[in-house]
Amino acid sequence: MEYGILGLIVLILNIYAIAKIFGSGASTGAKVLWIVLILVLPVVGFIIWLIAGPKGGAATV
Template sequence: MEYGILGLIILIADIYAIIQVLGSNASTLAKVIWTIAIIALPVLGLLIWLIAGPRSSRASV
């Protein structure tokens, strides 16, 4: 049961990361590479995206 909940949390975080990547100002190639990385390596891709991924087009306040 614990692994199911953990998997669901990772899935939700990955979907959020992909949405943020697609909404960023990055080039199309960068968006494709980030999306593939997040899908192919769900946990590692998410962690790398959190550290070095493209930022969203909205200005943070």
């Protein structure tokens, strides 16, 4: 049961990170690389994103 809850928490955090990546001002290539990193390495990718991910507000179009 604990692993199911832990997995759900990881899933929610990854969805949050991906949503923040979409809304960032980073280039499209950088967004794709961050999303791929989070999808391939869910826990490690999220931690790396927290430390070094794209910062900033909404993208300007």
